[in-house]
Amino acid sequence: MQRRKDKEKLDFAIREELNTMKTRKVWELVDPPSNKTIIGSKWVYNIKDDEKINQRNTNLVSLLGWNRVQLNVKSTYLHGKLNEKVYLKQSPGFIVKDAESKMYLLHKALYGLHQSG
Numbered sequence: 102m103q104r105r106k107d108k109e110k111l112d113f114a115i116r117e118e119l120n121t122m123k124t125r126k127v128w129e130l131v132d133p134p135s136n137k138t139i140i141g142s143k144w145v146y147n148i149k150d151d152e153k154i155n156q157r158n159t160n161l162v163s164l165l166g167w168n169r170v171q172l173n174v175k176s177t178y179l180h181g182k183l184n185e186k187v188y189l190k191q192s193p194g195f196i197v198k199d200a201e202s203k204m205y206l207l208h209k210a211l212y213g214l215h216q217s218g
Contacts, residue, residue: 115195128189128205130197139188139204142211172209183207 105111122128131140189205191197 111140111146115192118194127209127211128207130200130203131188131206133202133204134188137186137188139190141190142192144192182209193206
């Protein structure tokens with residue numbers, strides 16, 4: 102498998118997201134339940150070329166005569182509370198040391214989760 106030249110940046114972004122989830126108490130590590138389904142997960146990357154995005158937005162805003170304000174909303178889905186128990190496997194490559202056999206019990210929704218908004 103070929104290694105991406107920006108792998109370190111991607112890993113940093115994942116660790117940052119995991120820390121945000123920990124801070125917002127999105128989940129807790131628990132022993133796996135014997136009678137529940139444990140779902141997997143995957144990281145989906147959206148690499149944005151800021152220069153192209155900013156140029157396109159600037160052109161549109163200029164044509165319409167609008168004032169431009171740009172912001173990046175992160176972790177939007179991490180506020181929705183779940184009404185049922187959802188268990189999630191730890192992400193390969195980002196497994197918590199000394200808790201390798203534990204699963205995440207979700208308290209709040211994650212993007213892409215059926216129970217999300």
